[in-house]
Amino acid sequence: MKLLTIHIACFLILSLDVYSQQVRQIIGRNVGWKTLSDGNNVRVFGFADNLSQYPDVPGPTLEFTEGDSVIIDFWNISQGAPHTIHLHGLDVNQENDGVPHLSFEVHHMEHGFYRFRAPAAGTYLYHCHVVSSIHVQAGMYGLIVIHPPSGENYSWEGGYEIHRDHRLFMSEIDTVWHNDTVLLHEYDTTSSMHHVKIPIYDPQHFLVNGLGQSQLIDSVIVTGQVDENIYVRLANIGYYKNIVVLPSGLNARIVSSDGRPLSTEIETDSVVVYPGERFGVLCQASEEFESEISVVYSNLNTGVSVATEVVEVDISGFLGIDDSEHQPEVRISPNPADDFVTIDVLDQENDEVLVKLIDPNSRVLDVFQITQKRTRYDVSYLPSGTFFFYFSRGEEKWTLKWVKK
Numbered sequence: 001m002k003l004l005t006i007h008i009a010c011f012l013i014l015s016l017d018v019y020s021q022q023v024r025q026i027i028g029r030n031v032g033w034k035t036l037s038d039g040n041n042v043r044v045f046g047f048a049d050n051l052s053q054y055p056d057v058p059g060p061t062l063e064f065t066e067g068d069s070v071i072i073d074f075w076n077i078s079q080g081a082p083h084t085i086h087l088h089g090l091d092v093n094q095e096n097d098g099v100p101h102l103s104f105e106v107h108h109m110e111h112g113f114y115r116f117r118a119p120a121a122g123t124y125l126y127h128c129h130v131v132s133s134i135h136v137q138a139g140m141y142g143l144i145v146i147h148p149p150s151g152e153n154y155s156w157e158g159g160y161e162i163h164r165d166h167r168l169f170m171s172e173i174d175t176v177w178h179n180d181t182v183l184l185h186e187y188d189t190t191s192s193m194h195h196v197k198i199p200i201y202d203p204q205h206f207l208v209n210g211l212g213q214s215q216l217i218d219s220v221i222v223t224g225q226v227d228e229n230i231y232v233r234l235a236n237i238g239y240y241k242n243i244v245v246l247p248s249g250l251n252a253r254i255v256s257s258d259g260r261p262l263s264t265e266i267e268t269d270s271v272v273v274y275p276g277e278r279f280g281v282l283c284q285a286s287e288e289f290e291s292e293i294s295v296v297y298s299n300l301n302t303g304v305s306v307a308t309e310v311v312e313v314d315i316s317g318f319l320g321i322d323d324s325e326h327q328p329e330v331r332i333s334p335n336p337a338d339d340f341v342t343i344d345v346l347d348q349e350n351d352e353v354l355v356k357l358i359d360p361n362s363r364v365l366d367v368f369q370i371t372q373k374r375t376r377y378d379v380s381y382l383p384s385g386t387f388f389f390y391f392s393r394g395e396e397k398w399t400l401k402w403v404k405k
Contacts, residue, residue, distance in 0.1 A: 059142030122259025256280030
């Protein structure tokens with residue numbers, strides 16, 4: 001009996017070492033405003049990390065490791081209709097799937113807890129499933145990324161090493177749907193089944209990572225170096241079909257679909273992404289170039305393509321042993337850091353170096369210039385995670401990976 005107890009205790013200790021418990025709070029709000037590319041604002045619902053934040057569109061990306069025991073604490077502080085979190089594509093039980101009439105709703109000032117074991121590494125979605133056609137359009141959605149146990153630098157366990165991880169998340173906005181007459185719909189407090197009339201869907205704005213048209217310029221960028229494995233996660237939460245056209249120089253191939261690796265990879269420069277679908281596209285450029293990724297939005301009812309959004313692509317030269325003496329020597333310290341970093345450009349004379357700070361979702365968070373050999377930069381406003389500093393000086397371009405504590 002004593003031997004059995006020891007074995008059980010050892011098993012529990014090993015289990016704690018292998019799998020960790022992740023508790024993630026997310027807050028539901030319906031008091032946000034989003035600025036569109038034409039300068040107009042629309043009301044949005046959405047998710048935030050804390051009470052001091054208004055909801056952004058899309059919501060925060062939730063990241064876990066395969067095998068983690070996850071608890072999502074959803075605190076709904078919005079008034080009006082209840083909300084849920086549906087874990088789109090994840091293999092979870094019915095109780096935790098966020099479909100209201102099959103599980104539960106979260107009403108004003110209530111907490112709802114979703115418990116699951118993080119499934120296979122891949123790209124997934126989450127969104128509200130109460131009157132989902134309206135609440136998703138309102139902005140209540142985000143990405144879920146599950147990393148393999150081997151770390152975030154791999155596509156899946158036993159899969160490809162990843163040097164760059166970019167996410168392109170597509171959606172649309174019909175401003176009519178963002179009027180209070182639509183957003184603040186009636187709901188039955190005695191039932192989890194809600195019947196609501198909705199207007200015809202005719203979006204005027206088309207988004208990549210929540211941005212469109214002029215907002216995308218210098219704000220979302222896919223960067224990399226020659227011969228790197230550049231992993232582009234494509235996801236569509238909109239109601240239109242996307243046709244994503246990648247430059248031929250990326251040598252793209254689809255390696256995963258809906259959170260699962262493909263048994264047969266598909267070499268292609270064009271990926272069709274239907275609503276709710278996700279694809280993992282592995283790219284490896286063989287030479288330097290600047291180009292763009294085009295995202296075409298096509299009406300599923302008519303088959304007519306109605307809009308195209310463009311994401312910048314910038315591939316710089318390979319930093320190898322033979323080439324290192326021709327590359328500027330740049331250092332960022334400390335790495336990781338939590339408040340300030342020092343950027344040293346050791347061969348800097350009087351030339352201006354353009355710097356872009358890019359987050360894991362390929363969004364440009366800041367753009368500034370360096371004219372000195374040493375620059376102190378405040379990073380205290382950033383959340384914890386991995387970021388990239390992209391530098392350019394004349395024809396020279398290079399990127400450094402940096403981690404915020």
